[in-house]
Amino acid sequence: MRFRLSSLAKNLLAGLRLALFLPVRASDYRVSGLDFVLLALSGFVAWVAVGAVLAGFEGELNPLAIPMYLASISLVLGTALLVALAYGAQEKLLSLAVALSASQPWFELVVPAASGLGEVVLWILVGWTLIASVRAVAVVMGARRPQLYQGTLAVGAMIAIAFFVFPETDVWLPSAAQDEEAGAGLADERAFHLQGQLIERALAGLRRGRPGVPELYFVGFAPDGSQDVFLREMRYVKRLFDERFGTAGRSITLASSRDALEEFPIGS
Known part of the structure; x- marks a missing residue:
């Protein structure tokens, strides 16, 4: 268990360095199915934590948010598959999925808190997420062309779907939220x-x-x-x-x- 938590910490650190455009290598990530699951869980925990802070701890978890988050995990895996096929390196599918997911908990801390600051801030966050995701592709898969361009299109579509197609769902509902919404x-x-x-x-x-x-x-x-x-x-x-x-x-x-x-x- 301690080893898995150590791997999670290393992946989160690599994801933070990737998002902040600091040096990072593919070997900095710890890659296994369980590592990917732990990253997905940490992203969900970060989403819930920020939602609870913003809406108040006396609220409750929105059950509709769970299938939305599971859909986002499927979106990441599907994107990693498309990029791996474009590079002809299917064996790196899980490595790319881990790299894309390692930065996600950090974005989960920032995006909900900044969502009410206007469209300019939203577009800055979208651009930041896109650049970080393209960097994940380059770090894990390499920067050769035209595969990198194809990978950029794939992660761009992933981010567009996540931000603008998936319904905007609050993971944490304030108390009496149903009465307020009605x-x-x-x-x-x-x-x-x-x-x-x-x-x-x-x-x-x-x-x-x-x-x-x-x-x-x-x-x-x-x-x-x-x-x-x-x-x-x-x-x-x-x-x-x-x-x-x-x-x-x-x-x-x-x-x-x-x-x-x-x-x-x-x-x-």
């Missing part, structure tokens, strides 16, 4: 009474149709207020339709986000 859109009484004005204003702002001319309308709907990614996506799609398909003046958007209660009608 009433999130009604918590502010003034914003609640404003809803009628918002929908009337949106309807009144629609342009009149022209006789004999087919018109394209856009209705944006973001009913899940637990994740701000849906609100961001709806804004992007609305802007895309307005610019590309001429729906400006013929758009209505509904969103159940507490950050937009005074901007959009509730998407109920």
Whole structure:
């Protein structure tokens, strides 16, 4: 047991050096199936710990976060397999999976704490994660071309899926979180009474149709207020339709986000 903990410590140290762009070699990692499992567990523990600190220790573990984390582990293994195939070095699959996972606990300490600091910080974290992951590929698999470019595409896709495709899930729910979520859109009484004005204003702002001319309308709907990614996506799609398909003046958007209660009608 002591040996395994020593191997975990060495892997975490190598992962930290990799993430901080300090010198690191492939031989610095300890590679076995159990080492990979321990790294995955340490990443989950770090995620839970940060969530508990941010939400309050009186909360509880969100059971929906467990399958999401298992999916992320599968994503890492799948990416390592694709890169190993690109290099023609399938025997290094586990080594790359360990190297990619060794930095993950450190990112789990940073990403949740910085997630509320704005999109600029989010993109900086995405870029940092991408560069560190590409470096893991170069350290373990080598830097020969074009395999490194293929590996970069693979880890880039992995990070894009992890950040922007997987649902944004809170691993630690504050106490009475279910009641708060159910009433999130009604918590502010003034914003609640404003809803009628918002929908009337949106309807009144629609342009009149022209006789004999087919018109394209856009209705944006973001009913899940637990994740701000849906609100961001709806804004992007609305802007895309307005610019590309001429729906400006013929758009209505509904969103159940507490950050937009005074901007959009509730998407109920």
